[in-house]
Amino acid sequence: MTDEEIITALAEARREAAEVPDRIREIGRSAFAWRTVDAELAALSTESLTGARAEQAPVRALTFAARDLTIEVEVTDDALHGQVVPPRTGEIELRDRTGVVAAAQVDEVGWFVLGPVPRGMFRLHLRAGDTVVVTEWVTI
Incomplete structure (x- = not known):
């Protein structure tokens, strides 16, 4: 050889x-x-779904409820506009099955904007101080 x-x-x-x-x-x-097993899961509140008629209507507002906070999200044509209630600063990420798609700072009144609007399944991952909240998977 x-x-x-x-x-x-x-x-x-x-x-x-x-x-x-x-x-x-x-x-x-x-x-x-x-790695996020200790994060609290925020469940989608069914009353936040719009268009509960016989014909299919687009979902325009989502509310995710966790133990100590809610994440309210309004879907626009180009972004997700949201607020953490009660307000707290932190960072929020928009994740799909491949990982982080977008990230934004949550300001002192709890407001954030994430874009573009996800196509397909996604979840939000909030870090605010010692609090970590992950929403369930949703599709809009």
Whole structure:
């Protein structure tokens, strides 16, 4: 075996060793999800859904209720406008299945704007001091 063949064989072995099986990747993603296990889950309040008629109407307002706060969101054509009640400063993230899509600061009166409007499933992740709240997944 020549030096070049040995180097090629070693490079191939290293490449194969670096490949991670799909099952192991899935286990890693699941373990990563546990990093927010201590975050409080904010549930969507059903009374915040608009257009509860027989024909389908767009959802224009959402309210997520947690133990000590609510996150109110109005959906516009280009962004999510929201408020944390009672007001507190912090950071809020818009996340889809791939991760963080947008982030915004929550000001002293609890207001924030996240854009663009998500297409498909998303959730909000709020960090305000020691409080961490994650909403359930929704689609608008």
